[in-house]
Amino acid sequence: MLESIDIEDLQENVLDLAQTYLMSVDVMVQLGIILCGLFAGLIVRKYALPILQKPIDNLKIHYRTKNILRNACRLIMQVATIIIILIGAQIAASDIAGNIDTALANATVALLLAWVVIRLVVQLIDNRFIRNVFALTIWVLAALAILGILDETAAALDAIGMDIGEFRISALSVIKSLFALFILLYGAIFLSRFLENKIQSASSLTISSRVLLAKIIRVTLVTFALLIAVTAAGIDLSLFAIFSGALGLGVGFGLQKGISNLFSGMLLLMDKSIKPGDVIELPGVDGEGAFGWVQHMGARYTEIVTRDNKSYLIPNEDFITKQITNWSHGDTLIRVEVKFGVSYKHNPHHVKEITEQAAMKAHDRICKDPAAVCHLVAFGDSSLDFRLRFWIRDAEKGVTNMRAAVMLALWDAFQEHNIEIPYPHREVYIHEPQKKRYRHD
Numbered sequence: 001m002l003e004s005i006d007i008e009d010l011q012e013n014v015l016d017l018a019q020t021y022l023m024s025v026d027v028m029v030q031l032g033i034i035l036c037g038l039f040a041g042l043i044v045r046k047y048a049l050p051i052l053q054k055p056i057d058n059l060k061i062h063y064r065t066k067n068i069l070r071n072a073c074r075l076i077m078q079v080a081t082i083i084i085i086l087i088g089a090q091i092a093a094s095d096i097a098g099n100i101d102t103a104l105a106n107a108t109v110a111l112l113l114a115w116v117v118i119r120l121v122v123q124l125i126d127n128r129f130i131r132n133v134f135a136l137t138i139w140v141l142a143a144l145a146i147l148g149i150l151d152e153t154a155a156a157l158d159a160i161g162m163d164i165g166e167f168r169i170s171a172l173s174v175i176k177s178l179f180a181l182f183i184l185l186y187g188a189i190f191l192s193r194f195l196e197n198k199i200q201s202a203s204s205l206t207i208s209s210r211v212l213l214a215k216i217i218r219v220t221l222v223t224f225a226l227l228i229a230v231t232a233a234g235i236d237l238s239l240f241a242i243f244s245g246a247l248g249l250g251v252g253f254g255l256q257k258g259i260s261n262l263f264s265g266m267l268l269l270m271d272k273s274i275k276p277g278d279v280i281e282l283p284g285v286d287g288e289g290a291f292g293w294v295q296h297m298g299a300r301y302t303e304i305v306t307r308d309n310k311s312y313l314i315p316n317e318d319f320i321t322k323q324i325t326n327w328s329h330g331d332t333l334i335r336v337e338v339k340f341g342v343s344y345k346h347n348p349h350h351v352k353e354i355t356e357q358a359a360m361k362a363h364d365r366i367c368k369d370p371a372a373v374c375h376l377v378a379f380g381d382s383s384l385d386f387r388l389r390f391w392i393r394d395a396e397k398g399v400t401n402m403r404a405a406v407m408l409a410l411w412d413a414f415q416e417h418n419i420e421i422p423y424p425h426r427e428v429y430i431h432e433p434q435k436k437r438y439r440h441d
Contacts, residue, residue, distance in 0.1 A: 029092055030100070033089060037083075041079075184228055184229045185226070195217050264319065279292070292307065302314050333367070336391070338407055341384060350417075352375075365393075365394060372390035
């Protein structure tokens with residue numbers, strides 16, 4: 001392809017174009033108008049942008065609306081440049097200036113105006129990276145159409161390619177497929193989020209059913225988007241049969257954990273063993289185990305937020321293969337235990353009665369039915385050992401704080417009734433070493 005191009009002929013054509021067109025008076029005047037417009041736009045942006053954005057920052061509106069207004073204000077340079085170029089082009093095309101051709105200036109105005117309109121339209125996209133990609137891609141297509149070379153560019157890209165059997169892959173088909181894939185994937189994700197918000201507001205469904213249904217919808221939409229994007233680009237899906245063996249093997253090894261976590265999350269939602277809002281205890285995390293609330297169940301992990309606001313991202317597979325404690329599964333009634341000991345000189349019947357009454361009055365969260373119960377469990381070395389058990393129904397509000405409240409109530413009750421909490425006594429005997437007698441011969 002490159003051998004058929006005459007380099008010397010191409011150089012002569014470029015020099016002729018530069019001498020006959022670029023160095024002409026009309027083009028030089030238009031370039032001057034464009035440069036003046038750009039310089040004026042920079043000055044306007046430097047001084048006017050802070051003035052416009054200051055009242056926007058003080059507005060009490062949604063942050064997305066505020067960001068859209070800020071981004072719209074940043075286009076003031078392009079708007080000012082368009083105005084200056086339009087004024088200069090009108091003056092240059094008048095009889096006073098000699099009816100100068102303003103085709104280049106008009107094309108520049110069209111390009112800038114297309115950029116302004118596109119940037120305003122794509123502000124509806126929340127993600128900044130995706131917004132910039134959309135804006136740049138659409139503007140390039142618009143620029144090629146404005147300059148009248150869109151068909152020629154498409155033909156040139158279509159000429160660059162290679163044949164694979166009866167199918168031909170060109171640069172144009174690759175660009176079209178990537179662009180279609182990008183748009184369809186973003187549309188599928190956007191639609192899945194919209195439907196997920198609608199599903200989350202459906203009070204007739206359980207929490208686990210909502211999450212499961214949202215996951216199924218997202219996976220289905222993304223799969224259909226991939227298939228539609230590939231077929232829309234004119235690629236025969238049967239071509240991928242050649243690579244199916246290697247691809248399947250790679251997916252089997254590389255995405256084994258990811259697929260396992262995905263299906264584990266769906267199983268958890270289907271059997272309703274774990275759902276958002278549950279209070280669970282997962283051993284083996286942070287040395288002593290994680291205790292907190294299920295905040296979010298994703299495709300790969302489940303987020304557990306503890307009372308100290310730490311987020312643990314636990315793989316869904318761990319909930320299937322490891323033993324965990326779900327304090328909210330089934331009945332939410334939870335029993336809490338407090339161990340203590342008193343001196344042998346106190347009546348254990350009296351101690352049992354006092355502690356049970358103190359526990360029932362310790363806090364409003366402690367259940368009256370079933371009532372708290374205290375048992376004498378052992379005659380210890382230096383104390384009568386008891387276990388006090390009480391019940392709560394709202395473990396999500398904390399368990400340690402209830403245990404602490406009951407222990408403080410026991411302390412106050414013991415102080416009131418002069419009940420002693422003993423501590424171990426140890427007797428230490430010191431023996432003097434016997435003096436050894438040595439025989440002197």
